[in-house]
Amino acid sequence: MTPSPLLEISDLTVRYGAGNATPAVNNVSLSLAAGETVGLVGESGSGKSTVARAVLGLMPFEGTITYQGENLAEVTPTRMRAIRSDLQMIFQDPYATLDPRMTVGRQIAEPMLVHKIVPRSGAAARVGELLEQVGLSAEMAGRYPHEFSGGQRQRIAIARALGVSPSLIVCDEPTSALDVSVQAQVLELLQELQRTQGIAYLFIAHNLGVVRAMSHRVAVMYLGEIVEYGTSDEVFSNPQHPYTRALIEAVLEPDPASRHRPLSIDPDLTSPINVMRSRA
């Protein structure tokens, strides 16, 4: 691990709407080293995806986000475009990020051509390599997105992200729409890519089991704030914050003993709007 982190977020605040709108993300700080996975876990409305959008430069924010020592709020648009090739993303629904009328080969090649990473003549060969790296075959490059299953489409989205050799991939619920057996394969692929290529992940998910399996460190978000931050083992084996404990208790595990575990949280209080109303 390098002494200076790959990504450093400090005092990040993001508001949807101007002025004194309730922040969706409030004073969030976390850091990510090269080759590391930090999990960001929380329920709907906790602000985890908003953190991802800010990191990717898709949302205006207050606070500072530093990527490899550069303050993202201050870099020029040209520089930001260069940083983007190092900072990739995959989302929950790969079908929404793939163009239905373009072959997957062209779509995997496009970011490499935009960032001038391969010459046009070498693109096809590189696409073939990438498809094989994610467990598909090179001949599939000529097919269209609808010809693939959900898990295969997510592999295509991963291949496209890999093409520009990123140091960090922001994964926002990358396996939430997949069947469990397919999810297990995609998670395994992401871990293997980390081992072989040293890619860091900011890994966002609502499924605590998935986050535990993937993450070195974990931040638990609740109502826009990080309420607990520590190594995966610390957070899941010895949770300190009452919300983390409630979240862990609520997880339904395939274990007959879970039948009678009691609940200790009021689910209506996990939305900032409800909390504001109840305070009013």
Add this chain to the structure above:
Amino acid sequence: MSDQPLLEIRDLSVRFSASAPPAVRGVSIRVEAGTRVGIIGESGSGKSVTAMSVLRLNDERIAHYGEESSITLDGRELLKAPLSAIQGVRGAQASMIFQDPMSVLNPVFRVGHQVRDVLVAHRPELRKTAKALVIESLDAVGIRNPAAVYRQYPHELSGGMRQRIMIAMAIASSPRLLIADEATSALDVTVQAAVLETIGALADDRGMAVLMITHDMGVVARFCDYVYVMYHGEVVESGAAADILTSPQHDYTKKLLASVPRLHGDQPRTA
């Protein structure tokens, strides 16, 4: 009559096209009165088609049931009955709830009126007292301040509350069987646990049986007494939920259980 189950699905086969393989093949499932039975499987396993067959909700212009197939509810054959007769079963003796309540609720009507309409459709004699009964049932499904929620529109409610409204509609005329098709899959974990608890409490209070269709072994563990595992249109294994979870026999069930990333117990990060 006493040893006859509430719901008996026998040798169910469903085919959507003469050239394609059947979506469901030779499925037999029993649900005794007042029990909680699960059907677990992944996408395309046939679990929803099986559930939809009970209330004849598959598109019958293209869905064809096998000659030998039979579904009986309280001893009454449903598969060969005319659709007009099924209309009297739907909502009255057996109800169904789905994953997405917004596809069930009408966005332009107050939720209380929508629940009331269901109640009055089945029990016209209750028209005068319907509002009070609906408010009572909103309270029973765990909605706080039911009188105010009665007047709200679907978009004003959270996902968990909409799911509770749909449950209130489903149980308005006290069915003996509730079919829940991935009813808690879109909810946050804390909300999911609370909604499952509500369904369980209602079932226990009213002696209502629940057929829970899910992809989630955690839901089976938390909710079901008995479970059927479906794969490629067939039931590959069935048994008491605790037995299936602790000692699965079929390879597919074993693989399914092994795929679930665990939170508790020893399964640290593998990389």
